[in-house]
Amino acid sequence: MPLKLSSAQLVADANSKIRTLTIEQARQLLGDESVQFVDIRDIRERLRSGTIPGAFHAPRGMLEFWIDPGSPYFKPVFGEKKLFHFFCQSAWRSALATETVQRMGLEQVAHIEGGFSAWEASGGETEAVGQ
Template sequence: MKKGYKQLVDEASAQITTYSVAEAQAKLTDPHVQFIDIRDVRELEREGIVPGAFHAPRGMIEFWIDPDSPYFKPVFGERKEFIFFCAAGWRSALTTKTVQDMGLENVAHIDGGFSAWKAAGAPVATKPAKNESK
């Protein structure tokens, strides 16, 4: 293997903005910030969600962000800061680097992901039965 996931995550982390849970939580009610949950829907159902986060599965992120894609989601056209997170911060580090490379500006991710968020006692809600993402 030329590069394992650890090296890829380390390389991405060196080029992106990373927030601690406390720093991210301070931005939770900021109307100019959008939290983006890239976890699988089963993770949301099992672990809970960050209130107000938009769910964008990792497998679709490039297609949902690109305005030229037939799958583009308007939320990504808004002038906001986007804070990505996954379960542990690995997928979100790679995602943040990818979307930054695509030209999405003002992006960051949460160190330790949702696991760290939950462990810190930050707000968690139950995923609604029907996907009610923005």
Template sequence: MAQTIVKTVKSMLAEANADIVTLSVEEAMSRHGREDVLLIDIRDPRELEREGAVPGAFHAPRGMLEFWIDPESPYFKPVFGEDKQFIFFCAGGMRSALTTKTLQDMGLKPVAHVAGGFGAWKAAGGPVETYPRDEGKKG
């Protein structure tokens, strides 16, 4: 018997985008480096190695985020307990939209994501560094 998908990725993205804050790449760039903001790159490490990374962005692989933000999880990362705005991005904006919706539903706030993701960041001339970074740097 064939699988019956009751919710498509397209419908999930529409629901997420209707309920979350989406920043333009220019808005994200204007917040880059602020003490009260943390840019979070949810791309796979291979994507970062291939394309580069945003300087100062925290790398949090998509598959671990729910565990990393939950203070009751053994995988909790204290950075997610800080009083900051969390701005998520992926390669093109789809994974980060779904992520932002999920984490917002879990109670993380304030959260937003970057329209167009890292691709838009690079196209707009945003700073990019090689990955992996030197030891001791954030991410």
């Protein structure tokens, strides 16, 4: 049975509705107290290649529950008055995640163009992730 929408179409639609930071814009925000980078990649990806320094890990599968203050899984970091910048490996999952949390009401959100792979390729600072 053919799909009604491809994953590429879903990502393109999400990108038309959200704010995207260039790698340079994101790198300039590193260390800014008003910004929280959020790594939505799987733990295996993080262990393999590290992460952006100071990034909060929110696995994609739990993101909606961790953001919702009415959920028993709510994480207080998402109640802070910060700008949340999501990233994954290639900026596909983060586009979908950013659109979803924006629809949920988290307004100060964006994602990083090209994801962590583009961050690394640009020479962006990284840190190792312990087990």
